[in-house]
Amino acid sequence: MTIPEDFKTRLKIAKSKIKKKILSDNEKSGSFMGNAFKLGTELVAAVAVGTIIGFILDNWFDTKPWLIIIFFFLGAVAGILNVIRTANQMQKEE
């Protein structure tokens, strides 16, 4: 390689600058909409999983409608917990 030392360092600096800029741009747009989608599904998914667990346990123990009701609310609590955790994580990232 016959590249002068000066050019090499300049190239390195320029490269890292460009990459940093692109990365931070991506993260900015990512944190905007990605987080909004994240929060929504996080809540719904936990409620759905809770309800399904309640439904299965109800069929097992023959205690229809009680466990499904209890697990629906537990799922809602878990969903809110998930949302709070994700929000905390988002704040930490900033």
Place this chain on the structure above:
Amino acid sequence: MANNPMQQFSVHKIGPEIKIAGIDLSFTNSSLFMVISASVVLLFLFLGTKEKKIIPDKIQLIAEMFYTFVAKMISDTAGSKAKPYFPFIFSLFMFVLFCNMVGMLPYSFTVTSHIIVTLIMALFIFIAVTIIGFAKHGFKYLSIFVPSGVPAVLLPLITIIEIISYLSRPVSLSVRLFANMMAGHTMLKVFGSFVISLGLLGGWLPLGFSVALTGLEILVAFLQAYVFAILTCIYLNDALNLHH
């Protein structure tokens, strides 16, 4: 039927029907586009890393950018312990990204707009992360279900809630990707059919919307691949670095 916005998601067989032990394993358009996406990733990375120039050309620069992007994402969210999982997360990110992007081409099929595809990927991640957690920490891994500093009276309730929250991970991971892709593509198709039905006079407004939505969809395609990969990193982090 040509105007049905859901028709683009229909799966049909290509070639002969293959049945092994009663399970339908025929090659479908969905599998075709998975193969296409995977080949595009391979081709792109092959071309990008073929000549390792000091001054990179465009394709090498893009390939290196993806590499640093994923490497930074992993080190930021999961720390240095997650380094061995870089190949897995990188291929996952590239596959989801290219499935989404290939789906943006006209006449193509979006693999990730089917929940079965995203659910299988999410379940694989979920089971793998659980196995990694147990392999690294043994039965101490169960302590993620028992947060510290909780009064003993509330402990059973909190544990159940934590378990539901843990089990909801694959669901939220898969539903997010699938719902975003399906909703976006349906919306594009609906606006596209507005252009046709309103004709030369009124079709310009939905046409403009279509163009704007296409841009938005490309953003969403990237974003969802990013979110999918970063959540995998976060789950991996929980399994590798046990602290509560």
